[in-house]
Amino acid sequence: MSVAAELYKQAVDSYFEDDYGSAFEKLSEALSEEPENPEYYLKRSIVGSKLKKFENSLEDSIKAIALLEEKKVENKTLSRAYLRKGLTFYNLERFVRAKETFEKVRSLNPEEKDLDLWWKKCVDKCPKEAESLKKVEPSSSQPAPPVDKLQPPGSSKIKTEWYQNHDFITITLFIKNAKQNDVTVEFEQRGVSISVKTSAGSDVNYDWEPLSHPIIPEESKYLVLSTKIELRLKKAHSGVQWGVLEGTDTLAGHFSNQASKPNYPSSARNARNWDKLEKELQNDDDKLEGDQALNSMFQKLYKDAGEDVRKAMVKSFVESGGTCLSTNWEEVSKNKVEVRPPEGMEPKKY
Numbered sequence: 001m002s003v004a005a006e007l008y009k010q011a012v013d014s015y016f017e018d019d020y021g022s023a024f025e026k027l028s029e030a031l032s033e034e035p036e037n038p039e040y041y042l043k044r045s046i047v048g049s050k051l052k053k054f055e056n057s058l059e060d061s062i063k064a065i066a067l068l069e070e071k072k073v074e075n076k077t078l079s080r081a082y083l084r085k086g087l088t089f090y091n092l093e094r095f096v097r098a099k100e101t102f103e104k105v106r107s108l109n110p111e112e113k114d115l116d117l118w119w120k121k122c123v124d125k126c127p128k129e130a131e132s133l134k135k136v137e138p139s140s141s142q143p144a145p146p147v148d149k150l151q152p153p154g155s156s157k158i159k160t161e162w163y164q165n166h167d168f169i170t171i172t173l174f175i176k177n178a179k180q181n182d183v184t185v186e187f188e189q190r191g192v193s194i195s196v197k198t199s200a201g202s203d204v205n206y207d208w209e210p211l212s213h214p215i216i217p218e219e220s221k222y223l224v225l226s227t228k229i230e231l232r233l234k235k236a237h238s239g240v241q242w243g244v245l246e247g248t249d250t251l252a253g254h255f256s257n258q259a260s261k262p263n264y265p266s267s268a269r270n271a272r273n274w275d276k277l278e279k280e281l282q283n284d285d286d287k288l289e290g291d292q293a294l295n296s297m298f299q300k301l302y303k304d305a306g307e308d309v310r311k312a313m314v315k316s317f318v319e320s321g322g323t324c325l326s327t328n329w330e331e332v333s334k335n336k337v338e339v340r341p342p343e344g345m346e347p348k349k350y
Contacts, residue, residue, distance in 0.1 A: 010026045012043075038064040065082060102118055162245055169245070170231065215233045220232060
């Protein structure tokens with residue numbers, strides 16, 4: 001028997017002796033030996049609920065689901081993990097998400113024991129949860145800043161932002177050096193949650209629900225990059241311009257038929273009208289004339305250029321006495337740039 005299997009056996013014994021603390025520790029040790037074992041996550045989720053560690057229980061159920069789906073197990077096995085997730089949502093009093101999860105269980109295994117009982121409990125609770133959301137819902141005139149639920153201590157230092165285009169909502173979390181295996185994302189029709197185990201060893205959890213508009217979970221995805229994690233939510237209704245990310249959206253609009261420009265990153269609950277700002281800046285540039293207009297053009301060119309282009313611009317402009325501006329670093333790096341006065345004029349040294 002492997003070390004992990006022996007620890008698992010000890011955890012089961014502790015569980016049936018009602019020693020849930022010991023069972024939780026043994027399962028954690030077993031997972032350190034076999035971190036890709038979905039059964040260990042599922043059992044620890046059950047024990048976590050006994051200890052009222054509901055956030056940990058939810059995270060473990062989500063991890064178990066991800067591993068089981070990766071292994072392409074039969075629906076009956078997968079439904080157990082979704083049932084555990086639904087029960088944890090219920091314990092967290094997130095009845096809308098619990099109801100949605102129980103409906104997922106029904107689609108996988110309609111004969112799941114006690115499923116109808118829990119689903120009916122959620123139906124009874126859902127109106128109360130919706131009413132509580134209305135009470136804290138911010139007014140459209142003074143929208144409140146977004147609240148990231150499941151936010152652990154210290155996670156306020158993590159910057160998040162969101163933007164959109166015609167078809168997708170993109171949420172970015174600026175977490176460096178996250179590993180693919182340490183990131184768990186769950187997409188639902190009206191919600192998305194993410195759990196990240198950081199390089200420092202702490203857990204970061206975010207949950208956006210209810211989303212202001214529905215998404216298509218099957219066509220949504222996420223990317224783990226060296227400097228950030230991106231969640232790409234596929235809009236169920238393409239072309240709808242979300243005014244807010246969560247809650248009731250009284251600011252929604254539609255993208256024009258022109259080639260759509262994205263609404264660029266914002267951590268605010270309300271989307272900014274960047275097209276309007278761009279037009280205002282463009283109008284300001286139109287008012288410039290002569291040297292001012294030329295300098296404005298040079299500044300924009302320099303600002304948007306890469307490192308080699310910038311070096312080429314500086315070297316050519318300085319060495320030519322302002323008579324030449326080149327963006328070809330390969331060319332100007334080889335020799336000194338000669339002075340090239342306008343036609344009909346001669347250079348003079350002072």
